[in-house]
Amino acid sequence: MSYRVGIINVTGFAGMEAARLLWNHPGAHIASVTGRSLAGQRLGEAFPHLEVYGDLRIGEEIEGDVDIVMSAMPTAASAAVCAPFVRAGVPVIDIAADFRLRDPKAFERWFGQPHPAPEMLSQAVYGLPELYAAEIRESKLVANPGCYPAASILAMAPAVKAGIVRGPVIVDAKSGISGAGRGTGGSFGYSEVNEDVSAYKIANHNHQPEIAQELAALTVGEAPRVTFVPHLVPMTRGIHATCYAPLMRDVSQAEVDDLYGEFYAKAPFTRVSKTPPHTKHTLGNNMCLVHPFVDRENGMLVSIGVLDNLVKGAAGQAIENMNLMLGMEQDAGLDLPAVYP
């Protein structure tokens, strides 16, 4: 048996990455894909690396029966296309940001418009299995985390949960350009982006409330403030989130290593690294590498999370969630080493 997956908006980077990864899934396969701008084309015609899919065509709508739906629509447009499936009881994974913030007011503030489906928010589970595996298994609507939040939350969760740090938490994140999406020209052209690093949306990126929400949920007592500054670096894939938080008390490196090791002992896709991790060691696979470092002299925890923004930060995470929702092995189809070098 093989579950039938529908991908809405397969033509963005997240959608096409889901298609790449599902090709090798032992228990699921793509049944239908949509994508307005390229509708009518064969998937392999639009994207030559997906030529393996042969005659599968990009449609206007999901066609036929599917057992689960992944939406890679843009935020705010996604809820509307997810809604019919949610109502019909078809499990949905929303890769957009529509269902990540539990408070519709926060959505309105950060996205500049009212939440498109506030009545569905209560059903949604934040799809980070390292924190919510049990809830994801029971859910029919999973909000796939943002790429920056996935790396940042995984870097900080054990320390925040254990209460060894307080705010303000600073998240200085570096991202490859694919996070900006497919076919984005102008300021994301090769000539402009190559040999360049720059920050953008300083303390004003809509991934900030997502990080803050999840760190707050792990905190006993006052939620830490979060200052989040994203940067673009000249590479295609990869996120490196460097997080800083004052230590509440004097802890040793060994103590923190134990804490993190225990926290992620059963997580198939988060591994604690003893040395500063490289984004390149996650290229194309679903791993998040975490490295906590105790700057004892300054009483500061520096904790790093790295991952491939299109895999653990998007499509791979969606498949991991799908596996849980459909009762398959958590790592089904995702047990692929990174492509290195």
Place this chain on the structure above:
Amino acid sequence: MSYRVGIINVTGFAGMEAARLLWNHPGAHIASVTGRSLAGQRLGEAFPHLEVYGDLRIGEEIEGDVDIVMSAMPTAASAAVCAPFVRAGVPVIDIAADFRLRDPKAFERWFGQPHPAPEMLSQAVYGLPELYAAEIRESKLVANPGCYPAASILAMAPAVKAGIVRGPVIVDAKSGISGAGRGTGGSFGYSEVNEDVSAYKIANHNHQPEIAQELAALTVGEAPRVTFVPHLVPMTRGIHATCYAPLMRDVSQAEVDDLYGEFYAKAPFTRVSKTPPHTKHTLGNNMCLVHPFVDRENGMLVSIGVLDNLVKGAAGQAIENMNLMLGMEQDAGLDLPAVYP
């Protein structure tokens, strides 16, 4: 059942890529790996993207019984480590150049030393399944093609075989830097190589006689001369071979498309592209994309072959050869879409 594979010199890029690909092979697994400089370390300690291998350690020598051996030793050193296995009847795939040239004098001329094992040359088969699948199936010693020759020969073979072109054949090849190997500093440092293109070993690279040999083998009549000029371009993986040969007669694009389509109709890993192919569409997978173009006005065939130098140009090709030698499906373990973007 799963065949036991030994990898000699797993610590170079080709060896570590074989390890990456074998992780997902349904009918074979790594039993033992060697690598002098890092012997004693766990494979995942030396190369974090191979952490999936857990406790597997890099040894000094192949340990225990293996069903097949791949050697990723440097050329000229490889024959010596392959020899005991060949003599013992263990199938061997040599990723180095030791057994590619059939004429030991040609080896001596191009590599500056006598052939290390001339008595074994007669057993060796050139491991390009698009040309020699039947022979590879029967062989115990396969010479895995060089990365440049694989792309170049696949680009030209149908035209040469059909006799529609003559010499001189010009092969202008562009390669990513990983072809230079792991840990090669100095002139391959990032600062020096980034934002740079340069040619090297003009008409003097030891892949030239390999290309010439195989084109000659496909020719009825006089073998074409080959001028081969390799270039380094600033990317990690990928080879783009642009080949030029005068047409013997007036042929149409449609005729050449048919010729190429037919030639590769049954090849699982060479696909004829109707548009100029991108190296990036092969990143991490075993596909070679070929695009023949008829420059009718000038009576010239321009034919392009692109592939990932570490996969179809090295480790993936080795696994494809292994599959044939051990009687498995030709594409076992290699049916992975390229990682794009």
Place this chain on the structure above:
Amino acid sequence: MSYRVGIINVTGFAGMEAARLLWNHPGAHIASVTGRSLAGQRLGEAFPHLEVYGDLRIGEEIEGDVDIVMSAMPTAASAAVCAPFVRAGVPVIDIAADFRLRDPKAFERWFGQPHPAPEMLSQAVYGLPELYAAEIRESKLVANPGCYPAASILAMAPAVKAGIVRGPVIVDAKSGISGAGRGTGGSFGYSEVNEDVSAYKIANHNHQPEIAQELAALTVGEAPRVTFVPHLVPMTRGIHATCYAPLMRDVSQAEVDDLYGEFYAKAPFTRVSKTPPHTKHTLGNNMCLVHPFVDRENGMLVSIGVLDNLVKGAAGQAIENMNLMLGMEQDAGLDLPAVYP
């Protein structure tokens, strides 16, 4: 005294590069710049690296008197904006392709429209000083060469002029992405172009007739056929043209070295290199490095030309032409070492 320069369409890469280089010119300065899309903005506001220009604003039209005009308009639109200046006797350098091909029918064939100002063609001089310095000095309308032709013609000119080669000439050129222009998204996005090499417009690029025209002009007897294949490589600046032509007779490397050395003995911006040159050694400066190599065994000349497509391939060449047209030193303002690494 300082000549007043007008730049039409300063907002493309060629135009803004002219502005960069003119900042340090001892005998000329920018008096007026135009650029429709950004008209009204300060130059330094639109392009922060040109902040040195202070209050200079981008206008709709050239304002005030100028002593010379450079047009960086798109081809076919350029002639119309150049015409009034040509008629008024103001020296014009056209960086577009409008006046490069001497035959208006060739223009029509390659650009798909009638030539916009055929009556001016007879006044135009092809602006490659290595071939036409005397004519450029006397001209009021100079057609600045294309980036690919500049590198290719300089690589082949001495050999063609000396009659030691014949056709077919093959030009395999590799270009950085800035050749595609500013703000070009989609297929020139970082994510798509990084880690990729591909050919485009095979034997169908409008720089081909330009190369053929100039090689023909150097030839006694039958003009050589030219097959031109451009490739994109992942870097911002740089062109590497690798040219191949059969030798007419047996010549030695030393003979060819002498021939090239003599040909360029007085050229301030073409230097013959004894080793394969690197594009990076020309980044940001006006040098073209040429390396002829005799592949004696195959009777083939391989000759390489490398340059920065925005400098010797566009804006630097325009300034070199300006210097000649206005009677200044040929290298005025251009004596800047390349930026390396």
Place this chain on the structure above:
Amino acid sequence: MSYRVGIINVTGFAGMEAARLLWNHPGAHIASVTGRSLAGQRLGEAFPHLEVYGDLRIGEEIEGDVDIVMSAMPTAASAAVCAPFVRAGVPVIDIAADFRLRDPKAFERWFGQPHPAPEMLSQAVYGLPELYAAEIRESKLVANPGCYPAASILAMAPAVKAGIVRGPVIVDAKSGISGAGRGTGGSFGYSEVNEDVSAYKIANHNHQPEIAQELAALTVGEAPRVTFVPHLVPMTRGIHATCYAPLMRDVSQAEVDDLYGEFYAKAPFTRVSKTPPHTKHTLGNNMCLVHPFVDRENGMLVSIGVLDNLVKGAAGQAIENMNLMLGMEQDAGLDLPAVYP
């Protein structure tokens, strides 16, 4: 008149960049250069982009009289080669770290060896003209700042001086690979570094005490703690230092903009940017772009400094210091726009 400059160890990236920039200096020229490994070669033979220097050869020692010396020797070796010149009264600019830390004990702690010339420390001035222009003018021994400290200190100085922030200061810095030096292979090879971001020497880099020392010198009251984390990003040149410090009181963006604007009003090479600056806008030139941002909600100042690590972070800064020490215009030879794109 033109001052005669000696460069010790011209063969590293900083030394060769000084040679590049001095070529266009109106009041100084290179008289003698040294470099052990390449001694005897012409400068242009060793580094083709410096071919303009013609017959100038790399020597073992500074030869003949010079008016000023720049040392680009490695730290700890530099003091010894500087000492004879200091004693002879020849002005010296040390690009290494030997004279940056005023406390010899700090040197010993961070560099693992006793200070090589503690008796000279009192003569040394920290060569950041934005802070110490007057002292530099009077000094015969200037310690050129480190690349990370230059960007970090310039980003924070106005705020620290004004007392609007307190510690802990977090400096999250991203650097191109040229900071690692020339010919550094292995972990700085293209294949390993491309498509990768990683942190290194977390809270343990010897630029940390340099940043802390200078911020302390600007502070009234308790010196702020500094946590410094450097990262490597895949580009050749450029540093992007993102600095975070808690605000002491509620300040507006306008207030901070004024503060920074005033602080740098007369600095020719530090400019306050109203938008997040790009490292690419400083490539090849001596500018530092600074952007302070008030994260009012979190009471945090985020301040960014970007520069070219080989220019304002090394050789350009050295020339700026030379200009001051020899009584020339501060921007002599440095008024070159950045190379963009």
